[in-house]
């Protein structure tokens with residue numbers, strides 16, 4: 013059975029005190045009731061504090077990005093080795109905000125994916141179409157190309173360390189959400205693209221998360237779809253009650 017995952021991408025929010033408070037509230041709110049694996053992704057400066065705060069918990073910590081090189085003269089960057097050194101084993105790669113504001117291309121993502129996998133990290137690989145792509149009915153080809161160009165070079169054995177996050181850009185932070193039917197349609201398409209490029213076993217085993225204005229009010233309906241294995245949550249993950257309600261909707 014595929015893993016159910018609910019991950020909170022905190023983006024550039026919360027200082028250290030705010031991180032600790034949110035995690036403490038989250039531990040209380042989550043209780044024992046979620047069937048999902050829970051991941052939180054605070055900003056770089058708060059990763060270590062989060063790892064420490066979550067030591068006795070099942071919630072794990074992911075980074076929002078990392079550099080593709082092992083080390084060297086890359087001012088301002090963070091390596092896989094540095095993340096692993098503080099107990100962070102998961103990294104979000106290819107988020108649409110990284111692609112749009114920091115010029116991350118498919119070619120760069122190939123390098124980041126390779127480095128993360130070589131370091132035995134789990135990647136949450138993000139992709140999704142823009143509004144114009146959907147309006148012009150190119151959303152399937154855009155998504156397939158992002159996968160082909162950024163991810164489909166990996167070896168079959170590496171898929172166990174991959175989680176996918178489909179995030180239609182037009183639904184991120186906008187309050188717009190893909191309908192459960194649109195999410196299911198795309199997730200099924202993604203799974204079939206993996207089956208075509210690799211095989212059905214790999215396609216059936218990979219968790220595909222939906223991201224884009226998931227809230228407590230719509231989570232249950234979206235998560236009920238057969239090819240939706242959880243969510244990558246932005247805004248609503250900054251509030252413990254909301255995030256826990258979403259996690260418990262699985």
Ligand SMILES: O=C[C@H](O)COP(=O)(O)O
Pocket residue numbers: 021107179183184185186187223224225226244245246247248
């Ligand atoms: O990483 C999370 C996604 O960008 C979704 O963000 P959002 O839930 O605020 O729309």
